[in-house]
Amino acid sequence: MAAPASERHRPSFQLGPQRVVQMDGDQLVRVGARPGLIRYIRNIWAFRHFLQYDAHARTSSQNNLDSLGRFWMVMNPLLQAAVYFFIFGYILETHRGIVNFIGYLIIGVLTFRFIQGAVVSASNSIAGNQQVVQAFNFPRACLPISSAVRELFATVPTFVVMAVLVYFIGDYQIADMERANITLDWKWLMFFPAIFLGLMVMTGLGLILARVVANYNDVKHLISIGTRLWFYASAVIFSVDRFADRGHDWIITVMYYNPAFCILDIIRDAWLYDGVGEPFRWAVLGGWAVGAMVIGMIIFWRGEETYGRER
Amino acid sequence: MSTPTSPYTPRRANWPARNGNAGESLDLDPEVFDDGFGFNEIEEIAWDDHPLTQNAPQVETVDPEKVSVAVDSASKIYRIRSGSEHKNSTKRIGRHLQRALGSGWSEIPALDELSFVVNRGETVGVIGTNGSGKSTLMKLLTGKIRPTSGEVFATSTPVMLGVNAALVREISGRENIKLGCLAMGLSPKEAQKKFDMIVEISGLQDALDRPLKAYSSGMASRLQFAIATSVDPDILLIDEALNTGDAQFRSRTKKRLDEVRAQAGCVFLVSHSLGTIKQMCTRVIWIEQGRMLADGDPEWVCAQYQEYTDHKSNGRMRAAQIVYDRTQLKLSPIQVEFIDGTRPTKAG
Numbered sequence: 197m198a199a200p201a202s203e204r205h206r207p208s209f210q211l212g213p214q215r216v217v218q219m220d221g222d223q224l225v226r227v228g229a230r231p232g233l234i235r236y237i238r239n240i241w242a243f244r245h246f247l248q249y250d251a252h253a254r255t256s257s258q259n260n261l262d263s264l265g266r267f268w269m270v271m272n273p274l275l276q277a278a279v280y281f282f283i284f285g286y287i288l289e290t291h292r293g294i295v296n297f298i299g300y301l302i303i304g305v306l307t308f309r310f311i312q313g314a315v316v317s318a319s320n321s322i323a324g325n326q327q328v329v330q331a332f333n334f335p336r337a338c339l340p341i342s343s344a345v346r347e348l349f350a351t352v353p354t355f356v357v358m359a360v361l362v363y364f365i366g367d368y369q370i371a372d373m374e375r376a377n378i379t380l381d382w383k384w385l386m387f388f389p390a391i392f393l394g395l396m397v398m399t400g401l402g403l404i405l406a407r408v409v410a411n412y413n414d415v416k417h418l419i420s421i422g423t424r425l426w427f428y429a430s431a432v433i434f435s436v437d438r439f440a441d442r443g444h445d446w447i448i449t450v451m452y453y454n455p456a457f458c459i460l461d462i463i464r465d466a467w468l469y470d471g472v473g474e475p476f477r478w479a480v481l482g483g484w485a486v487g488a489m490v491i492g493m494i495i496f497w498r499g500e501e502t503y504g505r506e507r
Numbered sequence: 508m509s510t511p512t513s514p515y516t517p518r519r520a521n522w523p524a525r526n527g528n529a530g531e532s533l534d535l536d537p538e539v540f541d542d543g544f545g546f547n548e549i550e551e552i553a554w555d556d557h558p559l560t561q562n563a564p565q566v567e568t569v570d571p572e573k574v575s576v577a578v579d580s581a582s583k584i585y586r587i588r589s590g591s592e593h594k595n596s597t598k599r600i601g602r603h604l605q606r607a608l609g610s611g612w613s614e615i616p617a618l619d620e621l622s623f624v625v626n627r628g629e630t631v632g633v634i635g636t637n638g639s640g641k642s643t644l645m646k647l648l649t650g651k652i653r654p655t656s657g658e659v660f661a662t663s664t665p666v667m668l669g670v671n672a673a674l675v676r677e678i679s680g681r682e683n684i685k686l687g688c689l690a691m692g693l694s695p696k697e698a699q700k701k702f703d704m705i706v707e708i709s710g711l712q713d714a715l716d717r718p719l720k721a722y723s724s725g726m727a728s729r730l731q732f733a734i735a736t737s738v739d740p741d742i743l744l745i746d747e748a749l750n751t752g753d754a755q756f757r758s759r760t761k762k763r764l765d766e767v768r769a770q771a772g773c774v775f776l777v778s779h780s781l782g783t784i785k786q787m788c789t790r791v792i793w794i795e796q797g798r799m800l801a802d803g804d805p806e807w808v809c810a811q812y813q814e815y816t817d818h819k820s821n822g823r824m825r826a827a828q829i830v831y832d833r834t835q836l837k838l839s840p841i842q843v844e845f846i847d848g849t850r851p852t853k854a855g
Contacts, residue, residue: 254678
């Protein structure tokens with residue numbers, strides 16, 4: 197092992213002659229240097245097959261250890277929705293003032309699960325994949341992006357379940373719940389752009405968090421607290437109007453600018469209330485998607501050379 | 508003299524002690540001692556002809572077309588999280604705090620500053636005992652970690668070919684091959700083309716569809732190695748790869764390795780087998796205790812290394828130290844300089 201830093205010195209002697217090698221460095225590149233942003237993005241594009249295959253392979257092997265296998269991809273969200281319904285709808289009665297509460301709750305819980313999963317797995321993607329990072333030379337942004345995409349792949353069965361449930365029992369009434377008819381039409385397709393924009397927001401946030409977690413592992417603990425807070429700030433299990441009644445107007449403002457709330461609100465509007473989503477929601481969500489992606493990419497790219505180090 | 512790290516001090520007058528300021532004992536102005544110290548009888552050393560003074564280094568200019576890799580005083584100190592670091596901490600409050608938190612940074616110096624230049628067409632062997640910093644040097648060369656100081660330059664990003672390619676335990680061998688190929692930047696078509704070759708080299712035809720966790724460790728490392736050989740890099744690093752697997756596997760890989768080596772511009776070979784090194788390399792770098800000890804003719808360097816390890820393994824520490832010092836004395840360290848304004852900054 198080399199001498200500790202404090203005792204470092206140039207060797208005090210050498211018998212061979214000291215030589216200086218002069219050269220023209222035009223042909224050379226610095227190994228491991230971070231490329232320019234445009235080039236970086238182009239590199240990511242070149243690695244798109246890796247990204248997609250990685251997401252696919254890991255999704256399909258996710259439930260390998262369970263005897264029921266991929267059945268859990270469907271079962272898990274169902275059970276979760278049932279628990280939330282029992283506690284918040286039935287016992288705590290948060291459903292007051294919400295039309296089609298069952299559908300409202302199902303969409304909220306299942307979609308937010310995807311949002312949370314994508315951010316959390318993207319933020320862990322560098323710290324948790326050191327082996328891959330050190331073994332291969334690819335643009336590191338592939339990992340957070342692939343994690344977010346993987347989460348989307350893994351949630352596809354959930355979304356199918358969600359659509360089926362909402363269509364068949366979304367307007368079911370228990371006791372005094374209000375109801376409006378749910379009809380299947382083209383407006384349901386609004387789901388896709390909303391989720392796509394949502395995925396962009398998640399990826400952008402994930403890129404930022406991935407860099408932070410790679411440098412400061414401690415942040416991981418804060419992320420789980422943060423997503424919990426986010427959960428309650430996104431009107432997943434109750435309606436925004438509850439706050440309006442009590443004069444907490446600032447909470448409503450926060451919610452209106454919250455991308456997760458925008459996603460939920462657009463999907464609910466399209467599936468439950470026969471609308472296409474308020475333009476303001478689309479604008480906020482679009483702004484978040486572009487902003488998070490650009491800022492996240494720049495922040496992540498600037499740390500490109502730091503991700504491979506030993507921790 | 509400051510505290511010497513080795514118990515051995517060279518006896519000859521013109522051999523300064525290894526550590527600390529040798530000059531303190533030797534470099535004193537002889538005139539001060541002229542009376543009564545008997546210094547007149549000692550043969551005077553012509554300091555200025557002596558490279559020891561390092562006043563006038565020889566300047567060489569190398570042909571930029573020929574340079575393949577240039578390492579400019581790169582060093583590496585690992586800084587890792589450690590739960591027992593408080594034991595070494597010197598500050599009192601800091602020590603208690605670290606102890607309570609069970610967290611702290613531990614600095615592990617792995618590689619002293621070293622510089623060398625490798626030309627196209629050279630095959631460079633890297634030898635050294637375990638923990639001497641060979642693998643760190645390889646990681647620096649591939650750019651997977653950044654040197655703490657100094658920089659590494661190359662005509663293209665060197666590719667490491669070894670047994671450390673990452674595999675995903677949950678998915679099958681077949682999927683791992685494809686994933687590995689894509690991770691190295693091959694297109695799906697190229698990956699498809701390489702697939703058969705990888706399977707053949709790894710010899711795992713029967714186990715392809717099993718998940719990787721069902722593989723034995725030997726099978727997994729064969730697969731890793733086979734995946735790694737699927738690229739044709741210009742600058743190739745081979746880390747211990749020749750020593751993996753059974754005889755059958757080794758003979759299979761040899762052919763592929765020769766192919767890859769033949770088309771590579773420049774090869775680094777890390778191995779503990781001196782036979783392989785002497786047979787394949789045109790130049791050998793010996794790294795010991797994080798320091799470059801020798802850089803030159805394979806026969807000579809390997810002989811020194813052999814002697815050193817012989818002494819070490821028989822517990823003759825002082826003899827080993829003599830070999831160490833003697834070898835380092837012969838080293839003529841280089842310093843890399845770039846003609847004004849041509850220091851590369853762009854990425855590879």
